[in-house]
Amino acid sequence: MSNVRAQAAHTLYHVVDRGVSLSAALPRYSRDLNPKDKALMQQICYGVLRYLPSLEFYCQQLLDEPLKGKRRVYQFLLYVGLYQLIHMRVPEHAAVGETVNALKAMRAPGLKGLVNAVLRNFQRQRDELEAAATQIDACKYNHPSWLLKKLKRDYPEHWHTIVAQNQAQAPMWLRVNQRQYTCEQYAHLLSKQGIEYSQFADYQDAIKLKKAVDVQKLPEFFAGASSVQDAAAQQAARLLGAQDGEYVLDACAAPGGKTCHILELADAKVMALDCDAERLDKVRANLQRLHLDAELVCAQAQDTESWWQGQQFDRILLDVPCSATGVIRRHPDIKWLRRHSDIDELAKLQGQILDAIWPLLKPGGTLLYATCSVLSEENQEQMKAFFTRHSDAQHSPLHEQDSIAQPGWQLLPGDTDGFYYAKIIKQ
Numbered sequence: 001m002s003n004v005r006a007q008a009a010h011t012l013y014h015v016v017d018r019g020v021s022l023s024a025a026l027p028r029y030s031r032d033l034n035p036k037d038k039a040l041m042q043q044i045c046y047g048v049l050r051y052l053p054s055l056e057f058y059c060q061q062l063l064d065e066p067l068k069g070k071r072r073v074y075q076f077l078l079y080v081g082l083y084q085l086i087h088m089r090v091p092e093h094a095a096v097g098e099t100v101n102a103l104k105a106m107r108a109p110g111l112k113g114l115v116n117a118v119l120r121n122f123q124r125q126r127d128e129l130e131a132a133a134t135q136i137d138a139c140k141y142n143h144p145s146w147l148l149k150k151l152k153r154d155y156p157e158h159w160h161t162i163v164a165q166n167q168a169q170a171p172m173w174l175r176v177n178q179r180q181y182t183c184e185q186y187a188h189l190l191s192k193q194g195i196e197y198s199q200f201a202d203y204q205d206a207i208k209l210k211k212a213v214d215v216q217k218l219p220e221f222f223a224g225a226s227s228v229q230d231a232a233a234q235q236a237a238r239l240l241g242a243q244d245g246e247y248v249l250d251a252c253a254a255p256g257g258k259t260c261h262i263l264e265l266a267d268a269k270v271m272a273l274d275c276d277a278e279r280l281d282k283v284r285a286n287l288q289r290l291h292l293d294a295e296l297v298c299a300q301a302q303d304t305e306s307w308w309q310g311q312q313f314d315r316i317l318l319d320v321p322c323s324a325t326g327v328i329r330r331h332p333d334i335k336w337l338r339r340h341s342d343i344d345e346l347a348k349l350q351g352q353i354l355d356a357i358w359p360l361l362k363p364g365g366t367l368l369y370a371t372c373s374v375l376s377e378e379n380q381e382q383m384k385a386f387f388t389r390h391s392d393a394q395h396s397p398l399h400e401q402d403s404i405a406q407p408g409w410q411l412l413p414g415d416t417d418g419f420y421y422a423k424i425i426k427q
């Protein structure tokens with residue numbers, strides 16, 4: 001039988017040192033665990049990634065030198081032990097004992113003394129170490145320095161709140177398939193199943209659950225009655241506003257959350273394009289579960305000559321690849337997988353996709369630009385640059401009260417994920 005803490009250390013090593021995403025690493029390393037241990041491993045991995053800089057700092061202070069090379073994975077086991085001591089309601093002796101025991105499963109019993117000593121020394125020196133960590137911004141806020149700098153620049157008044165939200169657990173939102181149920185009807189089904197919710201009138205198709213549940217427990221989930229999607233992401237289809245009979249392009253579509261929502265709201269003809277064939281399979285599966293249909297195309301969106309047949313679209317959704325800095329609380333690995341240099345590269349790619357796709361929109365048509373980023377390079381600045389390059393593009397307010405001068409709508413992580421939307425009309 002696999003050991004939870006050992007498997008968590010392997011997962012974290014692969015995410016942080018090898019650049020594997022948490023969503024890919026978790027299933028791989030938790031395969032042989034029972035459901036309870038799987039949940040515990042997930043909790044530990046999310047937690048360590050949320051608090052990585054401070055855990056690294058404590059180890060740096062407590063070890064003569066960091067564990068390197070083949071021993072690197074044991075450094076992550078130390079983070080697992082420290083995380084349990086600091087942030088989990090595990091009795092301290094159990095946190096230390098279980099972490100030391102994991103070395104047996106990792107075939108490194110020789111390191112028992114070292115792991116035990118580091119964790120015990122942390123317990124003894126905890127107050128001083130925690131006080132020292134708060135003197136370093138990256139450890140105090142548990143974010144990479146480059147990201148903190150950008151958040152402070154873009155949100156001089158709100159960066160604290162964003163950082164705090166990034167450390168929190170995200171709520172679970174459902175999107176009710178309006179072809180099958182109204183929110184009220186589905187909420188009733190949830191109640192009958194004993195699932196508690198709080199409904200939000202602002203978000204037309206969305207229901208927030210009080211506590212996350214396995215989708216298997218959701219009423220008629222496999223019959224297509226609902227989907228799991230954050231309420232901010234649910235704004236896309238509503239803002240795009242596709243009408244029956246229209247030809248719509250969803251240019252970065254996988255795994256298809258927004259494609260399906262567009263089709264739930266209108267009898268439109270949708271082309272769902274993505275450059276990742278495996279991710280397109282997920283679009284296919286989602287369409288099937290929801291009894292919807294779209295044309296699926298695997299291509300680079302900006303490489304229009306390779307896939308576009310010449311018929312212009314009435315509406316285009318561009319949910320571009322981005323830093324995902326608006327969804328850090330759902331994917332804490334983003335803080336460590338993203339690099340400062342990625343932001344300029346992503347902004348460049350987003351600009352290229354925008355420019356390549358723009359001629360494919362009919363005059364009078366609508367393009368909705370979307371990111372799950374909170375960084376201005378990918379959002380407001382991207383839009384500003386786009387409008388200077390395209391004189392036939394006109395910014396359209398998303399809500400009646402919006403000012404024309406400020407293109408776009410920036411949602412910050414809180415009740416919903418962080419998202420950005422800008423609506424552009426072609427003249």
Ligand SMILES: C[S@@+](CC[C@H](N)C(=O)[O-])C[C@H]1O[C@@H](n2cnc3c(N)ncnc32)[C@H](O)[C@@H]1O
Nearest residue numbers: 252253254255256257258275276300301319321
């Ligand atoms: C933010 S995700 C899209 C999420 C999706 N719209 C949804 O709601 O489920 C961005 C997607 O863009 C795809 N992508 C990245 N670069 C691309 C490119 N050059 N052309 C087309 N798709 C691209 C990625 O594979 C990824 O699936």
